[in-house]
Amino acid sequence: MSELRDGPEFTGAELETRLAETWRDKPGLIGWITTVDHKRVGRRYIATAFVFLLLGGVLALLMRLQLARPESGLIGPDRYNQIFSMHGTTMMFLFAVPVMEAMAVYLVPLMLGTRNIAFPRLNAFSYWIYLFGGIFLWVAFLMNIGPEAGWFSYVPLSGPEYSPGKRTDVWAQMITFTEVAALAGAVELIATILKQRAPGMSLNRLPLYVWAILVTSFMIVFAMPAIMLASSFLISDRLVGTQFYNPTEGGDALLWQHLFWFFGHPEVYIIFIPAVGFVSQITETFSRREVFGYPLMVLALVSIGLLAFGLWVHHMFATGLPRVGYSFYTAASMMIALPGGVQIFCWIATIWSGKPRWDTPLLWVLAFIVTFVMGGLTGVMVASVPIDLQLHDTYFVVAHFHYVLIGGAVFPLLGAVTYWFPKFTGRFMAESFGKWNVLFAFLAFHLTFFPMHLTGILGMPRRVYSYPHGLGWDTLNLVSSIGAFLFATSVLLFLGNVLISLRRGRAAGANPWDAPTLEWAAASPPAVYNFAHLPVVESRAPLWEEDEFPAVSGLSVEKRELLLTTVIDAMPDVRDISPVPSIWPLIAAVVLTAGFIGSIFTPWAVVWGAIPVGIALTLWFWPKPGVKEDES
Amino acid sequence: VNGIQSAADPAGAHAAITSDLFGLFLGVTGLFFLLVLIFLGWAVWRKDRGSQSEQRLRLTVAGWAGLITLGLFVLTIGSYFADRSLAFAGAGQPPVRIQVTAQQWWWQVDYQDAVPSNNFATANEIHIPVGRPVHIELVSDDVIHSLWIPNLAGKQDLIPGRPADLDLLPRRTGHFRAQCAEFCGLQHAHMALDVIVDTPEQYAAWKAKSLQPAPPPQTPEQRRGYAVVTGLQCAACHAITGTPAYGTVGPDLTRVGSRATLAAAELPNARAWLERWIADPQAIKPGNRMPKVPMSSADLHAVSAYLETLQ
Numbered sequence: 046m047s048e049l050r051d052g053p054e055f056t057g058a059e060l061e062t063r064l065a066e067t068w069r070d071k072p073g074l075i076g077w078i079t080t081v082d083h084k085r086v087g088r089r090y091i092a093t094a095f096v097f098l099l100l101g102g103v104l105a106l107l108m109r110l111q112l113a114r115p116e117s118g119l120i121g122p123d124r125y126n127q128i129f130s131m132h133g134t135t136m137m138f139l140f141a142v143p144v145m146e147a148m149a150v151y152l153v154p155l156m157l158g159t160r161n162i163a164f165p166r167l168n169a170f171s172y173w174i175y176l177f178g179g180i181f182l183w184v185a186f187l188m189n190i191g192p193e194a195g196w197f198s199y200v201p202l203s204g205p206e207y208s209p210g211k212r213t214d215v216w217a218q219m220i221t222f223t224e225v226a227a228l229a230g231a232v233e234l235i236a237t238i239l240k241q242r243a244p245g246m247s248l249n250r251l252p253l254y255v256w257a258i259l260v261t262s263f264m265i266v267f268a269m270p271a272i273m274l275a276s277s278f279l280i281s282d283r284l285v286g287t288q289f290y291n292p293t294e295g296g297d298a299l300l301w302q303h304l305f306w307f308f309g310h311p312e313v314y315i316i317f318i319p320a321v322g323f324v325s326q327i328t329e330t331f332s333r334r335e336v337f338g339y340p341l342m343v344l345a346l347v348s349i350g351l352l353a354f355g356l357w358v359h360h361m362f363a364t365g366l367p368r369v370g371y372s373f374y375t376a377a378s379m380m381i382a383l384p385g386g387v388q389i390f391c392w393i394a395t396i397w398s399g400k401p402r403w404d405t406p407l408l409w410v411l412a413f414i415v416t417f418v419m420g421g422l423t424g425v426m427v428a429s430v431p432i433d434l435q436l437h438d439t440y441f442v443v444a445h446f447h448y449v450l451i452g453g454a455v456f457p458l459l460g461a462v463t464y465w466f467p468k469f470t471g472r473f474m475a476e477s478f479g480k481w482n483v484l485f486a487f488l489a490f491h492l493t494f495f496p497m498h499l500t501g502i503l504g505m506p507r508r509v510y511s512y513p514h515g516l517g518w519d520t521l522n523l524v525s526s527i528g529a530f531l532f533a534t535s536v537l538l539f540l541g542n543v544l545i546s547l548r549r550g551r552a553a554g555a556n557p558w559d560a561p562t563l564e565w566a567a568a569s570p571p572a573v574y575n576f577a578h579l580p581v582v583e584s585r586a587p588l589w590e591e592d593e594f595p596a597v598s599g600l601s602v603e604k605r606e607l608l609l610t611t612v613i614d615a616m617p618d619v620r621d622i623s624p625v626p627s628i629w630p631l632i633a634a635v636v637l638t639a640g641f642i643g644s645i646f647t648p649w650a651v652v653w654g655a656i657p658v659g660i661a662l663t664l665w666f667w668p669k670p671g672v673k674e675d676e677s
Numbered sequence: 678v679n680g681i682q683s684a685a686d687p688a689g690a691h692a693a694i695t696s697d698l699f700g701l702f703l704g705v706t707g708l709f710f711l712l713v714l715i716f717l718g719w720a721v722w723r724k725d726r727g728s729q730s731e732q733r734l735r736l737t738v739a740g741w742a743g744l745i746t747l748g749l750f751v752l753t754i755g756s757y758f759a760d761r762s763l764a765f766a767g768a769g770q771p772p773v774r775i776q777v778t779a780q781q782w783w784w785q786v787d788y789q790d791a792v793p794s795n796n797f798a799t800a801n802e803i804h805i806p807v808g809r810p811v812h813i814e815l816v817s818d819d820v821i822h823s824l825w826i827p828n829l830a831g832k833q834d835l836i837p838g839r840p841a842d843l844d845l846l847p848r849r850t851g852h853f854r855a856q857c858a859e860f861c862g863l864q865h866a867h868m869a870l871d872v873i874v875d876t877p878e879q880y881a882a883w884k885a886k887s888l889q890p891a892p893p894p895q896t897p898e899q900r901r902g903y904a905v906v907t908g909l910q911c912a913a914c915h916a917i918t919g920t921p922a923y924g925t926v927g928p929d930l931t932r933v934g935s936r937a938t939l940a941a942a943e944l945p946n947a948r949a950w951l952e953r954w955i956a957d958p959q960a961i962k963p964g965n966r967m968p969k970v971p972m973s974s975a976d977l978h979a980v981s982a983y984l985e986t987l988q
Contacts, residue, residue, distance in 0.1 A: 121963055122863045122864060122866065122963055122964060123863060123963070123964065126862075126863065194860075195860050199820075199821055199859075199860070201819070201820050201821070201837060202820040202821065202860070202861060202862055207781075207819065207820050207862060292837050292838025292839070293837075293838065297838070298821065298836050298837055298838060298839070299836060299839065337731070337734055337738075338734075338735075338738060341738065363823055363831070363832050363833060363834045363858075363859075364834045364836060364839075364841075365833060365834060365836070365839065365841040368760060368764065371760075372753075372757055372760070375753060375756055375757075376753055379749045379752060379753055380749065382745060382749055383742065383745050383746060383749065386709075386741065386742070386745040387738065387741070387742055387745075389713060390716075390737075390738050390741045390742075391738065393713070393716050393717050393720050394720075394734050394737070394738065396717075396720040396721065397716070397719065397720035397723060397734075398731070398734060400726055401720075401721070411717070411721070414713070414717060415714070415717070418709075418710060418713050419710065422706035422707075422709060422710055423706075425702065425706055425749075425752065426699070426702045426703075426706065428756075429698065429702065429752065429755075429756035429759075430756060430760050431694065431695045431698050431756060431759045431760055431763055431831060432695060432698060432699055432702060432756070433831075434695070434830075434831025434832055434833075435684040435692070435695050435699075435827060435831045435832070436684070437831075437832060437858070438823065438825075438832070438858040438859060438860075439858070502683070502684050502685050503680055503682070503683045503684075503685065504680060504682035504683045504684060504825075504827045504854075504856070506825070506856055506857070506858045506865075507858075507860070508860040508865060508866075509865060509866035510866050511866045511867070512866065513943075516680060516681070516682055516683075516854070517680050517683065
């Protein structure tokens with residue numbers, strides 16, 4: 046008997062039942078821990094990242110509580126240093142980067158019209174490693190061995206002499222966890238985007254969000270090795286007495302900063318560029334026209350991605366490198382304002398020339414534009430060497446990067462959650478509440494962070510647990526603290542809206558916003574197999590321009606078959622089998638976690654830890670009897 | 678805005694150049710922000726949505742990109758020339774030479790002179806004469822610190838193993854505050870120093886006085902204090918010129934009584950604070966390197982009385 050395949054003669058309920066049979070997970074707990082469905086993994090990835098946002102937010106409030114008054118005695122220096130180190134580490138490594146990858150893990154396969162992400166087991170593994178790394182860091186913090194040298198861990202302060210104990214080891218090893226998770230995610234996304242697009246979705250028809258994720262994923266691949274190298278050097282300086290960073294033994298304290306910022310600067314664009322993608326999709330849908338200047342937008346994304354690697358030294362203007370060399374980095378840093386400004390123009394032009402519908406997601410975009418432009422312009426200021434020498438490491442910089450990270454990435458993220466919520470859950474978030482929520486968050490944000498520009502100019506350095514009164518900082522700090530609690534309230538209201546809408550939200554159909562991209566062709570929430578018939582696209586906005594999709598036919602219904610297409614033109618290429626659920630990604634993550642944690646105590650953990658990891662990976666890839674296809 | 682630790686209140690040539698540059702940046706970026714807001718407002722409140730001309734938008738985006746490029750060009754050039762004038766501010770005159778050594782969490786200050794007998798040390802305060810260039814050599818013995826005197830100039834990191842320097846040219850007299858700007862551990866928040874810009878006469882007088890050995894104790898209480906300071910652990914870390922105390926781990930105390938503040942500008946230099954500090958340094962500045970030295974309250978009073986005389 047020949048294999049059952051989809052096609053014009055096999056459609057409807059029976060096809061859907063058979064597909065669901067093929068693609069579903071095992072029921073219950075077993076299914077939960079073995080799933081390789083990009084939607085389930087993506088959902089838990091997003092949820093976990095938001096838990097870390099809350100934890101990081103609590104730390105922020107503790108700091109604002111301490112800084113509300115001068116010479117406050119609420120929190121001692123030892124605890125405070127751990128708190129701000131954990132705040133930065135949590136927000137950057139456990140919230141911002143993961144949540145952006147997580148959204149992509151959920152959305153990209155749907156936007157491309159495919160049935161699962163590439164390397165779905167690696168995807169499950171990526172989540173587990175991320176989760177275990179996050180738990181490891183937070184348990185350590187609660188045991189009073191949280192990192193104490195900042196999220197940037199400059200040597201020699203983080204070196205063996207000035208940070209004895211295990212605190213910095215915990216930080217450095219947490220980096221390893223999140224590196225592995227982020228790199229795995231990036232590789233899957235690149236492969237998915239380049240090889241699993243719906244037939245006809247040539248690169249010039251790729252939704253801008255997917256372009257953003259493609260650029261981001263390549264940036265991850267090129268940026269992360271630098272920090273991996275840096276943190277491995279640090280661990281070995283601390284654990285086995287190498288001297289990479291010790292100037293008295295021929296090492297160099299500044300080497301750390303070069304490696305760290307070679308990663309660290311692209312890192313902020315790794316957070317920001319996906320947000321740019323959210324903004325493009327939301328603006329397009331709610332302006333009811335395609336984004337103005339698509340080729341410009343793509344060029345802008347790519348050039349930001351490239352330029353981001355050429356300006357790390359602007360974090361190091363005060364270190365005393367040769368002054369004339371700095372000019373290059375000033376120019377490169379300022380140059381980013383060009384693609385950035387062009388993008389801003391294109392979004393506003395889209396709204397200007399479209400027929401905007403003022404639903405909540407588009408309001409988040411407005412909040413984003415105003416806030417992000419301000420953050421971008423203060424960024425231009427600190428790109429200038431003389432100005433930076435005054436403002437570097439002051440609250441002005443704290444204000445600047447919260448404008449670009451919260452205004453530039455979190456506002457779009459909250460807009461994106463509101464926008465795709467019907468897709469995730471089949472329900473809307475509360476709409477008019479959501480609008481007030483945007484306004485409240487916007488005002489509270491500016492109340493918190495705008496005064497910090499002034500505290501910085503007035504001379505307040507960062508990372509101080511206490512400050513003297515009478516220097517003109519008291520009132521500004523109090524205002525920031527009040528604002529912080531209001532802003533936290535607005536985030537809680539948002540999450541409350543999410544939780545209530547999960548159960549009580551108004552039901553939404555497949556395409557409730559009348560959006561143009563493919564994810565809205567799937568059911569809300571999508572079936573486990575995403576699309577009963579894989580769509581074929583003929584334009585950049587398929588749902589606006591095509592009433593009836595041509596569909597792919599001939600894919601197996603009995604096996605998890607995907608269609609791979611060519612890299613540039615997305616012509617059908619080969620059929621490929623997507624792996625079935627497996628427990629081995631979880632087991633591999635558990636044993637690798639044991640190895641990572643062990644290796645902060647003894648280098649031998651690397652040796653002995655490799656054995657169970659090797660066994661787990663071997664069994665992960667062990668060919669199943671009767672299954673010929675590759676199951677990587 | 679006035680302030681003794683404020684980049685917005687320049688009292689030196691370098692800070693003034695930077696402040697002017699900041700004004701240029703504020704103007705240009707403010708203009709761009711305004712343009713974005715106008716366009717955004719127009720896009721939001723636009724009534725007539727009928728006629729759309731993509732062609733017009735295309736021309737506008739090209740113009741916008743040109744405008745941004747022009748703005749960036751102006752700012753980059755402005756920044757470059759400001760940087761050059763910073764490099765040459767104060768050139769031509771022989772500078773006052775000072776070496777500042779940062780340690781967790783205080784500043785050692787060594788005045789250097791071509792004549793070795795004119796060298797002297799102090800801590801946590803810098804006196805400089807108005808109108809004369811000052812060249813500060815920066816050294817760190819432990820972790821990375823950063824010396825920032827916002828009223829006078831931008832900051833400069835002190836990185837172990839990497840010599841660095843900072844030039845100042847004070848334009849008016851006054852009492853300013855500087856602070857460590859690179860996170861350096863537990864007491865980073867309390868690593869500040871006083872910067873006093875004197876008239877040339879005041880500076881000469883201060884320098885002349887600083888070259889003298891510490892005044893000998895006069896009263897019986899002061900003598901008892903002297904005995905405690907030179908006899909107990911104090912002398913192992915602190916130096917007082919002209920006495921057997923010549924430790925180099927902590928701040929030089931030869932003129933401690935004349936300083937405006939104590940404990941790296943954390944406390945006002947008053948008798949009550951001095952006693953509280955000596956009685957339990959860890960209570961005031963947890964983690965700092967000065968241990969609590971057990972002594973009777975009579976000894977404590979005596980030590981404070983003696984240290985106060987070191988003017």
